[in-house]
Structure formats: structure tokens, C-alpha cells
Amino acid sequence: MKKTIGIDMDGVLADIEDHILHTYQIETGISLTRNDIKGKSEEELFPDRAMVMKICNRTGFFRNLPVMEGAVEAVKKLMEDYEIYIVSAAMEFPLSLFEKHEWLAEHFPFISWKNIIFCGDKSIIDTDYLIDDHSKNLDFCKGKPLMFTAFHNVAKDHHQRINHWNEVPALLKQLEETNLMLA
Numbered sequence: 001m002k003k004t005i006g007i008d009m010d011g012v013l014a015d016i017e018d019h020i021l022h023t024y025q026i027e028t029g030i031s032l033t034r035n036d037i038k039g040k041s042e043e044e045l046f047p048d049r050a051m052v053m054k055i056c057n058r059t060g061f062f063r064n065l066p067v068m069e070g071a072v073e074a075v076k077k078l079m080e081d082y083e084i085y086i087v088s089a090a091m092e093f094p095l096s097l098f099e100k101h102e103w104l105a106e107h108f109p110f111i112s113w114k115n116i117i118f119c120g121d122k123s124i125i126d127t128d129y130l131i132d133d134h135s136k137n138l139d140f141c142k143g144k145p146l147m148f149t150a151f152h153n154v155a156k157d158h159h160q161r162i163n164h165w166n167e168v169p170a171l172l173k174q175l176e177e178t179n180l181m182l183a
Contacts, residue, residue, distance in 0.1 A: 002083045002142075004127040005172075006117075007075070009088040009100060011133035012148045013108070022056045045152075056093045063099035067107050070165030075108060075133035077169050084115060085127060088134045089128065089137070091120035131162065144175060 010016045015018055017034060025031050028051065030062060046052045078084060086104060090096050097118055104116060117125070122132070123140035130141040131148055138145035138159050146168075147159040162168055 001082065003176075004083045004085060004129070005078060006085045006087040006122075006127035006130040006132075006143075008122075008124050008130075008132040008134070008137065008148070009086060009090075009104075010065070011061075011150045012104065012131055013068055013071045013075075015068045015092050016065055019065050019153060023058070023061065024051075027051060027055060034151065039151070039154050053093075055131050057095050058096070059095075060099070062093070062096040063103055065103060067173075068165060072107060074109065074165040074168050078172070079110070082129075082172075084111060084157070085117055086111060086115060086124055086127075087117045087119065087127075087130070087132075089120060089122055090118040092144065129175075131168070135159065144169070 007013060021032050075084060088100055090100055100118065102110060122137040126142045128143040129146055130138060130143060131146045132138050132151035133148045133153055135153060135156055138147055145159045147153055147161050149161060149163045162171065
């Protein structure tokens with residue numbers, strides 16, 4: 001039986017940073033760059049929660065996210081050895097459910113609908129590995145947590161870090177070899 005990997009969408013498969021910054025500028029007139037937001041929490045950056053909800057509930061917001069560089073190729077490669085599950089806490093933005101499903105169907109059509117999990121709380125996920133950009137999801141991971149670098153987590157160092165999708169296959173191979181040696 002293959003080991004399992006849960007993979008988050010926003011900030012891991014989908015490059016949400018530039019998209020939200022662009023939309024935020026349209027809404028507020030405030031222009032921010034990736035360097036401006038690096039190391040800041042989402043709450044620090046966007047203290048007006050109503051504005052964030054307005055942006056994220058806008059029709060097309062989740063449907064039009066760009067794909068993270070290298071994600072499609074890396075996930076295809078991982079599927080050779082692992083059972084892949086896409087895990088998204090989509091319930092915070094219920095209007096995103098359909099858009100996220102459509103986005104996955106376009107960019108990751110090789111992932112079965114049976115392997116897509118939209119939830120509210122990722123602590124229920126029980127995969128061997130979880131790749132996510134939020135510590136709040138990784139802190140309760142039942143398997144091995146892997147933190148995908150994002151603006152809001154650069155100062156955190158209590159989970160193994162992934163900076164780019166091209167690192168993932170080699171990292172997982174290394175972790176598997178280490179586990180075999182320890183067994």
C-alpha cells in the first residue's frame with residue numbers, strides 16, 4: 001500500500017500571494033509587493049477582515065489563481081510512489097468550493113475527485129505527510145508536517161521547510177530513507 005500525502009491548495013499548489021495583493025490594490029488603492037509582506041501575519045497585513053472576506057468571496061477569485069511553479073510536474077512525479085490527496089480548508093470561504101473544484105479539474109485533471117478533500121479543520125486529516133503553508137494546520141498533523149514557504153511563515157522554524165516544488169521529491173526520498181534506517 002502506498003504512503004499518503006495531503007497537499008494544501010492556497011499558497012502551496014495555487015500561488016495566492018500576487019493574486020491577493022493585486023486584488024487588494026484594486027479594492028483599497030494600497031500597493032504592496034512580496035517583499036513588503038514578507039514575515040508579516042495575515043492579520044497584520046489585512047486588519048480589515050471584512051475587506052479580506054469581500055476579496056476572497058469575489059466571483060472568480062479562487063478560480064483564477066495561478067499555479068505554483070513546478071507544482072503540476074512534482075505532483076505527477078509523486079503520484080508514482082504516493083497516494084495524493086488535495087486538502088483545502090475551503091469552508092471558510094464556502095463560495096470557493098465550486099471554483100476550487102474547477103481549478104483542480106483544469107490544472108490537476110489527473111487527480112481523482114475521490115482524492116479531493118474540502119474541509120474546515122485539517123486536524124482530521126490522517127496522511128503520512130502533510131504539505132501546507134500554515135502552522136495551524138501542521139501543528140496537529142498526524143504524520144510528518146512539511147511547511148511550504150509563504151510570506152506569513154518565513155519566521156517560523158518548527159516544521160521541516162519546503163521552498164519550492166522542485167525540492168519535494170528529493171526531500172521525501174530522503175525522509176523515507178531516514179525512516180528505513182531508523183526502523
